[in-house]
Amino acid sequence: MVYSLNDTGQYNLGCDVGPSDGKFTIRRGSPAGGGSTAPYADVDLHQIGAGYKGHLWYTYVHAGNPKRRIVGSWTPNLDLIPGERHRYDILAHVPSHGADYDGASYLITTGTIGQQVTCTVNLAVEAGWAVDVAPGSPGFPVPNPNPANLGQDKWVYLGTYELGRGAQVQLNNVGSATTQNFDAVAFDAMAFVPISANPGHNCRDDY
Numbered sequence: 001m002v003y004s005l006n007d008t009g010q011y012n013l014g015c016d017v018g019p020s021d022g023k024f025t026i027r028r029g030s031p032a033g034g035g036s037t038a039p040y041a042d043v044d045l046h047q048i049g050a051g052y053k054g055h056l057w058y059t060y061v062h063a064g065n066p067k068r069r070i071v072g073s074w075t076p077n078l079d080l081i082p083g084e085r086h087r088y089d090i091l092a093h094v095p096s097h098g099a100d101y102d103g104a105s106y107l108i109t110t111g112t113i114g115q116q117v118t119c120t121v122n123l124a125v126e127a128g129w130a131v132d133v134a135p136g137s138p139g140f141p142v143p144n145p146n147p148a149n150l151g152q153d154k155w156v157y158l159g160t161y162e163l164g165r166g167a168q169v170q171l172n173n174v175g176s177a178t179t180q181n182f183d184a185v186a187f188d189a190m191a192f193v194p195i196s197a198n199p200g201h202n203c204r205d206d207y
Contacts, residue, residue: 002074002190004047004055017053022076026057026187030066040067051095051153052189058098061175061183071172072187078111080165085111089201090158090169091191092121099186100124103175111164119158119203123185126204128152155191155207160200163192 002022003011011017028045029037045059062068080086092106102122109116158169169190177183 002076002192003053004051004057004187004189008053011053011055012049022074022190022192024187024190025073025075027071027073028069030069032069032071037067037069041070044068045070048098050098051186052093056095056098057187058184059173061101061173061177061185063174063176069172069174071170074169074190076163076167076190076192078163078165078167078192080163082165085162085164087160087195087197087200088163088167089160089191089193089195091155091193091207092158092169093188093190094121094123094126094154094156095186095188096127096153099127099184099188100129101175101177101183101185104171104185105175106158107170108158108161109166109168109170110161111167117159117161121156121158121204126154126156128154157201157203157205157207159203160195167192 001020002024003017003020004024005011006020006024008017008020026045028041041059045057047055047057050056057072059070078086090108100123102124103120104123105118105120107116107118171185171187173185
């Protein structure tokens with residue numbers, strides 16, 4: 001499990017989180033993590049006590065403004081020696097609120113040079129949100145009108161992959177906002193589950 005805080009002692013819900021089995025980093029601006037553009041991205045970067053174990057980062061989607069670019073990276077500590085590879089299910093935690101972008105594209109780097117795969121997730125749908133919108137008018141995401149499903153925390157599979165050392169998952173906030181420029185992506189916990197020869201899962205399978 002790779003948490004959204006590397007120092008899990010900062011989680012403040014009173015529960016035992018345990019150590020993060022990997023590293024989470026946030027890089028701001030363009031190029032990622034560099035130069036004078038980083039402060040622009042910080043303006044819309046927030047953290048709230050929601051999501052898995054009570055912490056996540058979120059930011060708004062921006063199209064064509066590299067100064068606002070934010071990249072979150074989850075890098076697991078895989079118990080592998082150099083050159084060794086094993087099959088893993090990768091699951092992203094989608095929070096009940098704080099994320100509603102319909103085109104969140106997770107980039108999976110498998111640890112083999114040049115091998116990358118994407119899994120695109122509709123965060124609003126996975127968390128049980130709907131868009132309340134009049135015909136022909138832009139609207140804002142609101143909880144699903146079904147009272148039994150007013151937004152939920154949920155694990156979503158990003159797929160099954162053969163991973164080696166250096167494997168990583170990344171998510172950024174570059175895209176086309178579809179709801180009056182207020183769509184958001186969240187950086188929550190990420191799970192890497194070794195599955196050996198067991199059947200794996202596809203991108204967007206429910207947990």
